Amino acid sequence: xxxxxxxxxxxxxxxxxxxxxxxxxxxxxxxxxxxxxxxxxxxxxxxxxxxxxxxxxxxxxxxxxxxxxxxxxxxxxxxxxxxxxxxxxxxxxxxxxxxxxxxxxxxxxxxxxxxxxxxxxxxxxxxxxxxxxxxxxxxxxxxxxxxxxxxxxxxxxxxxxxxxxxxxxxxxxxxxxxxxxxxxxxxxxxxxxxxxxxxxxxxxxxxxxxxxxxxxxxxxxxxxxxxxxxxxxxxxxxxxxxxxxxxxxxxxxxxxxxxxxxxxxxxxxxxxxxxxxxxxxxxxxxxxxxxxxxxxxxxxxxxxxxxxxxxxxxxxxxxxxxxxxxxxxxxxxxxxxxxxxxxxxxxxxxxxxxxxxxxxxxxxxxxxxxxxxxxxxxxxxxxxxx
Ligand SMILES: Nc1nc2c(ncn2[C@@H]2O[C@H](COP(=O)(O)OP(=O)(O)O)[C@@H](O)[C@H]2O)c(=O)[nH]1
Ligand SMILES: *[C@@H]1O[C@H](CO)[C@@H](O)[C@H](O)[C@H]1NC(C)=O
Ligand SMILES: *[C@@H]1O[C@H](CO)[C@@H](O)[C@H](O)[C@H]1NC(C)=O
Ligand SMILES: *[C@@H]1O[C@H](CO)[C@@H](O)[C@H](O)[C@H]1NC(C)=O
Ligand SMILES: [Mg+2]
Numbered sequence: 001x002x003x004x005x006x007x008x009x010x011x012x013x014x015x016x017x018x019x020x021x022x023x024x025x026x027x028x029x030x031x032x033x034x035x036x037x038x039x040x041x042x043x044x045x046x047x048x049x050x051x052x053x054x055x056x057x058x059x060x061x062x063x064x065x066x067x068x069x070x071x072x073x074x075x076x077x078x079x080x081x082x083x084x085x086x087x088x089x090x091x092x093x094x095x096x097x098x099x100x101x102x103x104x105x106x107x108x109x110x111x112x113x114x115x116x117x118x119x120x121x122x123x124x125x126x127x128x129x130x131x132x133x134x135x136x137x138x139x140x141x142x143x144x145x146x147x148x149x150x151x152x153x154x155x156x157x158x159x160x161x162x163x164x165x166x167x168x169x170x171x172x173x174x175x176x177x178x179x180x181x182x183x184x185x186x187x188x189x190x191x192x193x194x195x196x197x198x199x200x201x202x203x204x205x206x207x208x209x210x211x212x213x214x215x216x217x218x219x220x221x222x223x224x225x226x227x228x229x230x231x232x233x234x235x236x237x238x239x240x241x242x243x244x245x246x247x248x249x250x251x252x253x254x255x256x257x258x259x260x261x262x263x264x265x266x267x268x269x270x271x272x273x274x275x276x277x278x279x280x281x282x283x284x285x286x287x288x289x290x291x292x293x294x295x296x297x298x299x300x301x302x303x304x305x306x307x308x309x310x311x312x313x314x315x316x317x318x319x320x321x322x323x324x325x326x327x328x329x330x331x332x333x334x335x336x337x338x339x340x341x342x343x344x345x346x347x348x349x350x351x352x353x354x355x356x357x358x359x360x361x362x363x364x365x366x367x368x369x370x371x372x373x374x375x376x377x378x379x380x381x382x383x384x385x386x
Contacts, residue, residue, distance in 0.1 A: 077218035079199035080111045082188060087121045092205030097131040104213040111135035113193050117146045137193045145187040146179045149306060157312040164315060169239045171315060182311040184318035186302040189293040202286040210342030210351060210363035217287050227289040228326045229336040230281035231343045231350040232369060233376035238278060240315040245276035247308045248324055251301060258297040264327040264335060267383045279376035280323035284345045297329050332384045
């Protein structure tokens, strides 16, 4: 008779178990794509293994991984990034493109349009070309879009600029900054390279993009008939726009037919239109409709402001100019707050705070600017509340 000691029993039991398992698998092959695995998983988590093995399920708001990604849809908007910049900002441009590509554009390949008042260097072209698979176009700004119009008194403009400099106004004594603001207010959208596009996303060197953008914001704008999109709003320096609102009021009086009744004017005024409350969308980020800017209402408006001279005699920024246009010409269904686009332009950050958005971002929600003292977010919410 064969006696089995307890030390011999263990390997025997083990091999019996293995053989039994193999037989089970042979008889009932596992089908990983069938519902049976799900049942097995549930059974397991119900047992004592629950404490040891925690399976993290995908968040229900994330796209279903078994479906093709959203960007496999080949429908794209007719759109481009537009970046006004100088050759010396090359490294800052690359810094930003890296994030834009990683967070969004490697999946969509929207083209880039670079604009400059001087020719781009070969180095600039070569080292931006290397950052993306998308088409890149490099444009020079026509002289008339970056110079004094003939009706401006240059001596008066110079004197007022020097005075603003002495008063310590930010960019107060800076002529190129004024050309930049006038160009962004009235000309970028009619640069020859921009004429072929319907939507633009404005980007500046050295800005940050913090969140995965897994859908197409251009198509979102198009499908929802939206004309202007933003992420940060804030108060303007009053000393730069003293006569802007009086000029806008005269414009509205002269062209009442261009002003729809149901607009967003209360975003920029707290007293029914009497004075400007300094609120504006920060225009270093914009996703918007080029045909709106190229349309008769906006062009009339820009021409009116340009004639008034405030781009040179004061220091009107393109941000209040665009924002006031959005407020007087558009309604709340046509202006979109891109809460899901985490973004920083020094010194302010928009970082989504809702948990399901935050999960796709690498910014700190505590840095979110939306409800700080200089933000116009509260005004926006009051104005767009139903
Ligand atoms: N080509 C060119 N671009 C400029 C010039 N000045 C400003 N920019 C661009 O215009 C945008 C706004 O200028 P920036 O200095 O960032 O102004 P800020 O954001 O108001 O402080 C940025 O994209 C700059 O690269 C200039 O003289 N020439
Ligand atoms: C696996 O399960 C799926 C879904 O239940 C079923 O369609 C498929 O035929 C099964 N495959 C095999 C080999 O049993
Ligand atoms: C004018 O402003 C630009 C920013 O747009 C800045 O880079 C430049 O140094 C300023 N020039 C002077 C003379 O302050
Ligand atoms: C907003 O304007 C659009 C275009 O003019 C119009 O179709 C829409 O009905 C307006 N919506 C509201 C809420 O006024
Ligand atoms: Mg900037």
